[in-house]
Amino acid sequence: MFARRPIRVGERVWRVDDSRTATPDDIARVEHRETDARLDYYPERTVLLPFPHGTFNHSCDPNAYDFWAADGARYKVARRDIAAGEEVTTDYSINSWGDDTWRCNCVAQRCRRDIEIDLFALPDEFLREYLPLLASWYRHAFAEQVAAAERRPGLRQDS
Numbered sequence: 001m002f003a004r005r006p007i008r009v010g011e012r013v014w015r016v017d018d019s020r021t022a023t024p025d026d027i028a029r030v031e032h033r034e035t036d037a038r039l040d041y042y043p044e045r046t047v048l049l050p051f052p053h054g055t056f057n058h059s060c061d062p063n064a065y066d067f068w069a070a071d072g073a074r075y076k077v078a079r080r081d082i083a084a085g086e087e088v089t090t091d092y093s094i095n096s097w098g099d100d101t102w103r104c105n106c107v108a109q110r111c112r113r114d115i116e117i118d119l120f121a122l123p124d125e126f127l128r129e130y131l132p133l134l135a136s137w138y139r140h141a142f143a144e145q146v147a148a149a150e151r152r153p154g155l156r157q158d159s
């Protein structure tokens with residue numbers, strides 16, 4: 001997904017359609033790459049993001065993040081200015097959990113290479129940036145882990 005025009009920091013880039021709960025059949029097809037859709041995960045349900053909603057790539061230094069508005073609508077929001085022609089990316093570890101891992105080939109200088117999807121496995125320098133971006137549903141579902149992360153010596157706001 002690439003920006004067709006310059007996007008300012010804080011601007012909503014795209015409204016994500018995550019209204020469709022995935023069925024076991026959808027999950028099987030997506031996992032076997034037989035569809036252009038992508039799965040995304042909430043604690044209570046798995047959603048099937050139809051093309052092109054699931055086409056945002058991961059970056060270890062992303063220029064966007066997911067934001068849920070008060071009405072529950074989900075948006076990609078610019079976390080810094082994005083130039084026309086620049087790829088719009090998010091870090092898949094934000095609002096994520098579990099034990100999935102993969103090899104990252106993003107071109108960011110701070111690429112973590114061996115990616116663990118679990119937010120709480122991130123180095124402090126990443127957590128410091130990402131904790132303020134967490135969705136309220138994630139903070140609620142992982143309240144104890146978020147509180148523990150915020151108490152880490154390197155992340156305390158008062159230090």
Ligand SMILES: [Zn+2]
Binds near residue numbers: 108
């Ligand atoms: Zn990377």
